[in-house]
Amino acid sequence: MVAGRIARALVPLALGAAVLGFWEWAVRAWEVPPFVLPPPSSIATALASDWRILADSTWLTLTITLQAFCLAVVSGVALAMLFAQSRLLAAALYPYAVVLQVTPIVAIAPLVIIWVGYERVNLALLILAWVVAFFPILSNTTLGLAAVDPNLRDLFRLYGASRWQVVWRLQFPSALPYILAGMKVSGGLALIGAVVAEFVAGSGTASGLAWRIIESGNRLNIPRLFAALFLLAALGVMIFALLSWVQKRLLGRWHESEVGRP
Secondary structure (H helix, E strand, O other): OHHHHHHHHHHHHHHHHHHHHHHHHHHHHOOOOOOOOOOHHHHHHHHHHOHHHHHHHHHHHHHHHHHHHHHHHHHHHHHHHHHHHOHHHHHHHHHHHHHHHHOOHHHHHHHHHHHHOHHHHHHHHHHHHHHHHHHHHHHHHHHHHHOOOHHHHHHHHHOOOOHHHHHHHHHHHHHHHHHHHHHHHHHHHHHHHHHHHHHHHOOOOOOOHHHHHHHHHHOOOHHHHHHHHHHHHHHHHHHHHHHHHHHHHHHOOOOOOOOOOO
16 A cells, blocks of 8 residues: 555656656757747746745735635635525525626726725735635535435434534535535635736736746746746645645545545
């Protein structure tokens, strides 16, 4: 089992090393201009030389992403629980949540930035990232709360359980796998929302990784642009890995999706 885990960890690393090696060789062999596609060595050099600037931008983007994600989890789960208690409330509000989800963020971003004000642009970025991350939590939690075994629900009622006891002791544990699956989607969307919102804000109003990408592109500093892209990808992988670990810890001992996995 240990050997299998090591092999599963080494295979993607070996593939990544092979791709980077081919990339380095191809760029140099075919004499591709660095402003078109820099070699990985140049990207690593830019990452090291501009680390302080990129680290500050990474921290800002990560902060907005985590804040939007936590806000989406709290608001999405709370609203889904209210929907589970009132079908009328769900019928009244759920369509508007769908409208909020399908509206492109680039269409509403200028309005949100104007309403909030350029002096509080980070708050605008937080709102826009929350808009993108909110719906997966709401929809998955709503589905999970509704996907309860009717026999168990009847058993709780037979024993005189109150409505909130049914929610906390039956519906919420049953919905936990759905909530965690929604969180894994929402975590990546929160990062995407923060980046897209900053792209729309532009003009240096924020100094996250998205602005570093715009700035580097305008200056044709393509190695630093790729370094910022690498950090964005690393943030996304880190968030997904952390949420996968949380899912494993919470479901590993009892849910069929995790029990028996190698």
